[in-house]
Amino acid sequence: MARRPQLTGRAAVLAIVVCAIAMSLAYPVREYVAQRRYIAQLEQQRAKELAEIKEQEDRYRQHFDPGYIKRQGRERLFYCDPGRKCYVVMRERQGQNKGTVAAEKKAVTPPWYQTLWESVEAADAGTGAKVAGTGG
Template identity: 50%
Template sequence: MAQDEKARPRAARAERAERAERAESEGDGGRRGNPALTSRAAILAVVVCAIALSLAYPVREYIAQRKEIADLEHKEGLARRHVDELAQRKRQLGDKSYIEREATRRLHYCRPDVKCYIVLDGGGSEGQQTRKGGTPSRPPWYETLWRSVEAADRPR
């Protein structure tokens, strides 16, 4: 019995060696014929495709969110600059000397103790004033109103 048990593995080894010799003699080189795409490779390809497809949407969303964040940061910077400009303008309007200068320049107001002069040059055409650039501008509204009153007052 012990000899039979020892003989079986030897017989199995001999049988395997004989098969290998037959395969070599057939020109196979001892290798089994591998098809181009094994089942393992197909499963691996399917898994890789599934992973790629499952990651495509989150990556696209991540990129879109990063772009949106960059746009919002740019808008925030513009808004901050605008707020700074408005704060500076508020400080200017709180300054009494600035308000006096603007009233004198824009509205032709004068302080009671100061003599103010308005120089009218006769170089402009009737009803037209010239700017510094030389382009004509419309006369002020009150001048137009007064001319229409004068025209209505003239006899026909």
């Protein structure tokens, strides 16, 4: 009795057809997965942007609330309601005593506008006096 070969022609053709189908589906499936991932990223970004828009709208609405406006005036600008006495408590920095704070204030150079004005006065007087805060 003659032995038949293990791989027949029909089996070879079937294997080639299955491989061709698998190869032709691999790229579209990969693209589908990549597009789904991209869509998920866009949805996440959209949700984040919507949350930020809502937060900005809430902040915008706050600016029309009279209570919020008064509170901001008291906290940030130290405004006081008519008829009330308001106090601002200044605290010293921790770890420093009054002597070092005073010495630190003396070592600070004057603001630019003071230096500018002193130089204008010196030029007007014609003295050419040395201006505080300049190196020369």
